[in-house]
């Protein structure tokens with residue numbers, strides 16, 4: 001299976017997925033990086049990993065439909081079967097999500113449905129929660145909303161700063177995202193309504 005990672009920024013999750021695939025922990029290839037920010041750090045990571053990258057700059061597109069048409073062209077060209085959003089700071093249209101139904105994953109740095117949005121780590125820290133975490137979920141038409149594939153907690157200690165919490169969250173993300181992608185690649189789970197359940201419910 002060919003996987004495309006969509007990212008807009010730093011790209012540490014891109015690197016974690018690429019490393020998992022390279023080490024044979026995924027029966028899949030990270031075949032493409034799709035990036036919407038011309039000078040994003042993730043582009044250097046793709047170059048270093050030898051993974052093809054395309055920059056599709058929305059400012060150079062005639063609206064969202066054109067932007068997504070260009071992305072879909074690249075996905076077809078690289079025979080992409082699964083999309084992993086990893087810090088991709090843009091909502092995909094309902095039409096795009098429908099076209100790739102249950103084939104788009106996202107990672108979010110909080111325990112959804114708590115702390116949706118762009119600064120989940122900062123928001124959770126400011127709120128004073130004692131536990132936050134990481135969620136990997138399928139993408140649907142709403143932001144940070146689709147069925148949850150994996151979720152794990154991170155304790156917030158009294159000594160934590162926002163920065164130290166961020167380090168803990170990212171460390172967990174880099175383990176959890178490859179695990180979640182592996183469940184999908186190996187067809188171990190399926191979606192039933194809002195629930196992600198075992199693909200073989202009677203096998204224990």
Ligand code: GRF
Nearest residue numbers: 010011012013087107108109
């Ligand atoms: C991660 O915290 C992810 O959960 C969120 O965006 C961040 C991307 O980080 N969606 P990186 O670019 O993978 O380092």
